[in-house]
Amino acid sequence: MKIVKKFWKWFLGIIIVLLVADVGAAAYFYHVAVVPGHKEFLGSSNTLKKSDPLYSEKHWFQKVKKQTWHQTSATGHLKLDAYYIPAAHKSDKTAVIAHGFMDNKTRMGASAAMFHKMGYNVLIPDDRGQGDSQGNYIGFGWPDRLDYIKWMNLLLKREGQNQQLVMYGVSMGGATTMMVSGEKNVPKQLKAYVEDCGYTSVNDEITYEAKTMYHLPYWPLVPSVSMMTQVRAGYNFKEASALKQVTKNHRPMLFIHGDKDTFVPTRMVYPLYKAAKGPKQLLIVKGATHAKSMATQPKVYQKTVRKFLAKYVK
Structure with missing residues (x-):
């Protein structure tokens, strides 16, 4: 009996240590992946250089007059911000x-700038927890999909019901675009989607990054971080699926991806x-890394977007 008791004490001790370690690791990676803030692995710069192949477009954007729009999030009471x-x-x-x-x-x-040259008005929201929008978590497009539909309805209210809308997004924004596409209450004025390098699901993307960046397996880390995200942010990684949403979409969609993308793999x-x-x-x-398709082949990129949308937006 003493041996059995010692075994169970030892066994339970190991389980407790593993649980504590798992919770600690989940908390750390929740902060890395879901909490807004500077991310070392992104390595991006806000400095605009004349060597940038899209310098003229970005310089125009810095100078152009913008309206600032506000509204509250579709869930919760977060104040959201956008440029129009x-x-x-x-x-x-x-x-x-x-x-x-x-x-x-x-x-x-x-x-x-691309859409402005095509004769479009442009609405660019800040997602929850990013830019000037309130929030203490990154939604990876899932709760944000409902906010974008709300932005569309606000736009139609302000600019008129005759508006023809298109939605366009890059990277997480591409996934957000696809996530929006599967919702039943997307306004009828939404004519087409353009997604650039979006992921299949948050679960797939986090699993991929855990493996490539940290050499960690899916289990138990990703499910634990997903569970923590459910508790703290109100959504989980598996439900946040662009792939499942796209299967419900019957509107036109242009898919773009660089063949050298190793962040959201091609x-x-x-x-x-x-x-x-x-x-x-x-x-x-060809030759485009993550979110660099427009910069790599700007003429091909913009021509493809323009010709695709011209079929559905008159």
Whole structure:
């Protein structure tokens, strides 16, 4: 009996140590992945250089007059912030632009310029917890998808029901765009989507990053961080699936991905493209790393977006 008791004490001790270690690791990686703040692994710079192939577009964006719009989040009572830039000439076409992970509306200048040249008004929200929007977590597009629909409805209320909308997003914004596409209450005025290098799901992306950046297996870390995210932020990684949302979408969607993307691996775009039910097109940009497709081949990129949307937005 003494041996059995010692065994169970030893066994329970090991379990407690492992649980404590797991909770500690989950808390650390929750802070890395979900809590807004500077992320060392992104290594991005806000400095605009003339050597940037999109310098003229980004410089224009810095100078152009912008309206600041506000509203509250679709869930909770967070104050959200956005830029609105009217077209050069009165237009009933508007592009709603979704930014990437720990990005914000001020860094979407190239995208805004592209649509502005096409004669669109441009609306660029800051997601929850990023830019000037309130929040203490990153939603990876999942709670944000409902906010974007609310932004669309606000736009229609302010600018008129005759507006024709398109949604465009890069990286996390691309995933957000796809997540929006599966919702039933997307306004009928939304004519098409353009997603650039979005992930299949938050679960897939976090699992991939855990392996490539930290050499960690899926179990038990990713489920634990997902559970912590459910408790603290109100969503979990598995439900946040762009792939599942795309299968419910019947509106046109253009998929774009760089063939050298190792942050959201290029292979993720193929099941997404296959799953889409509506009219669709796939552009793989040779030589482009993550979120660099427009900068790598700007003429091809912008021409493809323009021709695709011209079929559905008149």
